[in-house]
Amino acid sequence: MARRSDAVVDIKDILGKLTIEDLQIKGKRVFIRADFNVPLDDNLVITDDSRIRSTLPTINYAIDEGAKVILASHLGRPRGKVEPRFSLSPVVKRLQRLLNKEVVFVPDCVGPQAEQVVAKMKEGDVVLLENLRFHPEEEKNDEAFAKNLARLADFFVNDAFGTAHRSHASTAGITKFLPSAAGFLMKKEIEYLKGVVENPVRPFVAILGGAKVSGKIGVLENLVDKVDKVIVGGGMAYTFISAMGYEIGDSLVENEMLELAKNIMDKLKRNNIKFYLPVDSVIAQTIEAGAETKIVTTQELPKGWRALDIGPASVKLFSEALQNAKTIIWNGPMGVFEIDAFSRGTFAIAHSVTDAYALTIVGGGDTDHAVHKAGVNDAITFISTGGGASLQLLEGKDLPGISALTDRK
Ligand code: AMP
16 A cells, blocks of 8 residues: 655745744744543543644644744534533643643633743644633624633734634634744645646546535535546435436435536536546445345345445446546545444545545544544645534635634735
8 A cells, every 4th residue: 555645835925914924933932732532541541642633733833943832722512611521631731741840720711820831931832722612602703702812912823723723712702912933734735625626637536435415415516627537436326326316225325406406417417527436335224233135236225224335236336436546536435334234335445546546535523533544644735624624625715713823915
């Protein structure tokens, strides 16, 4: 398996915003909005620290440049109240280990205590503020609250791509009061999800899957003008198959999307974009481990059964379609990969994606989980850290957390 994580993207300033490297941060207080929204188990132990790791280049750069580094994030959904189980305190220990230096934790993100701690900081010191969402003003993008956050710093750096689609005090409001720049993670996300998508090396193939057409329709509509091939698997495929007039049994279908699915297929045909749907499926009567399964062709999906994974012929077809790809973007699993019996299609496609000699981009969430489970994550060029944010970017929309940053002159 080839390793292409070091593939070079030559996208000339697709961001159009200041980045942390444009700021003179030596001796200055830098407020870094990170995404430390990590999963915790019942004992509040972090079960996956990749979100913390992905922002280390920005934090380390700020430390090395001699900035006073103030880190802030949300965690979970405390809904504006102080809830100990959503405290960022487990992140402090992990950060200390990863940075190999002391990180001072402040139990509130605004107010006199935070200001006193920050006033005592020296160059290269690191402070982590408590969960921003313990204050209801954060999600309301309250101006006074944003101003209080801004009081702590000379510069604002946003590296929280996962929340860039939200207009909150710590992602948008604060930019009114401070020169604001993107961190390295944010820059990289934009370079891949926007830069590569707009300037792909061809053939450019999009693979879409997951449960619903409605969740990916914006992405499909945006990509229709940009890609050479579209592969659709997962539950969303059966709305298309139904729109073509086939029996789909009890497979997932969104009846209100049938017309749209037809229109998209027409448009793909008009634009001479190759369109691939599953030609066979793994079917069962219930979505559960141990259920009886069969493999049937798309023409023979029986009533009372539901298609829960693409079949082996579809894997072969999709893999052949991927073979000459130079750029691949993948968002959404090919089946119910959480259950072993319906996971083979997704894992096989994960291998085909990494076997292609292509620059490969994986949209966040489930697909990220799937490529890890398939053991090929290291061979993907770029895995986005954002779910909703990466979908919104792929829909061709601006993200408030990025629009709000200071324009590059
Ligand atoms: P999404 O969030 O739309 O990307 O959907 C991801 C979910 O789609 C996963 O949890 C999968 O289990 C589910 N999924 C994928 N294929 C199917 C299918 N054929 N039928 C039902 N659910 C599916």
